[in-house]
Amino acid sequence: MSTAGPLPDPSARAPRANGVATTPGLVCAHHHLYSSLARGMPAPPALPRSFPEILEQVWWRLDRALDPAMVRWSAMLGALEALEAGTTVILDHHSSPSCIEGSLDLVAEACAAVGVRVRCAYEVSERHSLDEARAGLEENARFLRAGGRGFVGAHACFTLSDPMLAELAELAADLDVGVHIHVAEDRCDAEAGRRLARWARPDWLLAHCVHLDRELPGWVAHNPRSNMNNAVGYARPLRFGERVALGTDGIGADMLEEFRVAYARAREDDVTATPSAAWSWLEAGWSLAPEALEDEVVWSYAPLDPWYLAFTPGVRPVEVRVGGRTVLAGGAPVLVDAVEIRAKAAEQAERLFARL
Numbered sequence: 001m002s003t004a005g006p007l008p009d010p011s012a013r014a015p016r017a018n019g020v021a022t023t024p025g026l027v028c029a030h031h032h033l034y035s036s037l038a039r040g041m042p043a044p045p046a047l048p049r050s051f052p053e054i055l056e057q058v059w060w061r062l063d064r065a066l067d068p069a070m071v072r073w074s075a076m077l078g079a080l081e082a083l084e085a086g087t088t089v090i091l092d093h094h095s096s097p098s099c100i101e102g103s104l105d106l107v108a109e110a111c112a113a114v115g116v117r118v119r120c121a122y123e124v125s126e127r128h129s130l131d132e133a134r135a136g137l138e139e140n141a142r143f144l145r146a147g148g149r150g151f152v153g154a155h156a157c158f159t160l161s162d163p164m165l166a167e168l169a170e171l172a173a174d175l176d177v178g179v180h181i182h183v184a185e186d187r188c189d190a191e192a193g194r195r196l197a198r199w200a201r202p203d204w205l206l207a208h209c210v211h212l213d214r215e216l217p218g219w220v221a222h223n224p225r226s227n228m229n230n231a232v233g234y235a236r237p238l239r240f241g242e243r244v245a246l247g248t249d250g251i252g253a254d255m256l257e258e259f260r261v262a263y264a265r266a267r268e269d270d271v272t273a274t275p276s277a278a279w280s281w282l283e284a285g286w287s288l289a290p291e292a293l294e295d296e297v298v299w300s301y302a303p304l305d306p307w308y309l310a311f312t313p314g315v316r317p318v319e320v321r322v323g324g325r326t327v328l329a330g331g332a333p334v335l336v337d338a339v340e341i342r343a344k345a346a347e348q349a350e351r352l353f354a355r356l
């Protein structure tokens with residue numbers, strides 16, 4: 001028994017507890033594959049007490065310590081975990097300030113090796129220097145001009161000057177792609193809406209938007225678990241209408257789990273919230289990244305209905321086909337050795353932690 005295409009609405013649901021069901025590949029609308037090695041990293045020198053301190057003491061120390069081998073195995077691990085969760089399209093946002101040139105190729109090659117799709121972006125930021133921002137801009141241009149699929153990446157308005165925002169927007173328009181940028185994730189970036197208003201276009205991907213104070217053209221990537229983890233507040237994504245998709249912000253790529261968290265967070269805010277609304281954010285990934293519709297995931301559980309899945313942990317893909325090619329069979333990856341990837345990633349994590 002299978003259900004291809006968009007899933008049934010709750011009014012049409014029927015229990016099929018012993019059947020199997022299929023969906024298109026799931027989409028992670030905002031990921032950081034470079035952060036796959038971060039789990040278990042050494043504690044920062046001082047306890048971060050705000051979102052800017054979390055960036056300065058955790059993420060900006062970690063990304064600066066990455067070298068090409070770490071970038072590669074971090075992306076391999078993240079891509080493997082995506083595949084094992086039925087996620088076949090990753091919209092990635094990469095940062096490795098000590099090895100910028102060529103880094104998007106490493107991410108793209110890792111995803112291709114595992115068999116999942118990725119749209120890459122390099123996170124341009126002036127947080128360290130203008131030279132570094134220029135190198136990031138150049139990496140986006142190089143990768144996209146060579147035929148790579150992706151966005152022009154930008155960190156966030158609060159680490160970018162207006163002239164650099166203009167350059168990013170112009171490069172993206174020139175290459176006919178959107179800009180993938182963090183928007184008003186925390187109150188420290190509350191000016192983002194005003195500053196982006198003149199540049200944003202419908203093909204832009206706006207991550208978080210927790211404190212966004214106006215409508216902007218583009219897609220919103222809602223990352224409920226990350227927002228809770230950073231204590232930045234609730235994005236109330238219903239206010240953005242239909243162009244909201246789910247991302248993980250680098251905490252894996254298990255989109256069924258992110259859906260469950262999205263539902264629980266919505267429910268905490270409003271006791272009348274339904275799993276259907278959170279499910280619509282998952283389905284929106286198929287409009288944002290329609291290439292996922294060419295992929296198929298056979299799941300271990302049916303019915304694939306929001307009211308069941310919101311309360312059913314542990315639903316896993318049994319088989320995944322990407323563009324007609326089987327890349328996961330019997331729950332295991334076909335193109336790569338999962339044990340080897342985890343071992344290599346652990347080695348690189350050890351090297352990375354020694355640098356922090």
Ligand SMILES: [Zn+2]
Pocket residue numbers: 030031032093182207249250
């Ligand atoms: Zn992010």
